[in-house]
Amino acid sequence: MTLAARLRAALDAGALAAPELLTGDLTGLELDGAPPATEAAVLVAVTDRAEPGVILTQRTEHLRAHAGQVAFPGGRIDPEDANAVAAALREAQEEIALPPAAVTVIGMIDPYRTGTGYRVTPVLGVVRPDVRLIPSEAEVADVFEAPLAHLLDPANHVRASGIWKGRERHFYKIDWQGRNIWGATAAMLVNLSRQLKW
Template sequence: MSLADRLRAALAADHSPLLLPGDHFDFDPAVRGNPAAVLIAVTDRRVPGVILTQRTETLRRHAGQVAFPGGRIDPGDDGPVGAALREAQEEIALPPDIVDVVGVTDSYRTVTNYVVTPVIGVVPPDLRLTPSEAEVASVFEVPLDFLLDAANQREQVAEYQGRERHYYEILWQDRRIWGATAAMLVNLSRRLQWAV
């Protein structure tokens, strides 16, 4: 069974994991969030990895942070999948036609009121990816099993806008993966339940 097929089976499994809904639990459901999508690109190798980006320090929002390729869903996009593939092509020159789209998983609502839909796709290993100079400082890969290991997902607490905020972080070498990116990985690990 291929990696993509194993991921599809794991996402379709009948279980109800405890998922993180968003950065805050007191969102007013009547207030619509801004739709966005990210691509969780998993490399098809013996030890699968996940492609992540380090954002440039010059960006207005989330400068220097680790993130998945992705962004706002535009009117011309074919839903979250189309947006995630478009953004990955724009940000890291990942050709959409080489992504074996597995499916979408649980949305996550950010503190900036984006409702982010993660799109999971399998890509060939050792791709030549080119970061967009305006947005991406570097592209790197982290082993999937490291990211999914609950022992590496550390819950942290900080004060934000006068309130206590709980968030997750994952430390990989000299990189700090935290906030919404880490939360989506925590949700993915709970959803997959080591099925990969």
């Protein structure tokens, strides 16, 4: 069975199990009266190799939002994008030169609401391992790959806390070879782990 077929079957099986998912950074009280979220999409690109990996980026330090953080390729859904899938593929091409034709789309994961006002839909896809990725100098300081097995393992999903906007916040973080994957990116990986009957 191909990796794409395995992931599709795992996603379908996970949906039937109705797992408990993380919905966002904000509490229900904070969402009451909050402005509508900006729709966004990210690409969770899994490389098709014996030990599959997930393509992640390190954002540049000069960006206004989430500077220096580890993230999936992605961004807001523009009016010209047909849907979340189109937006995720477009953003991945802009940020790391990943051709849309090189991605086999598997499906979408439940959206996640960030504290910065975005409702992010993760799009799961499989990518050939030989695709040359080139980070966009304006947005991406580095592009790297972390093992899918490591990212999906609940033992690596560490709960942490910190103060944000005057309140204590709880979030997940996942460490990989000195890379600190945390916040919304880690939360979406936790959800992926829960949604995939891998």
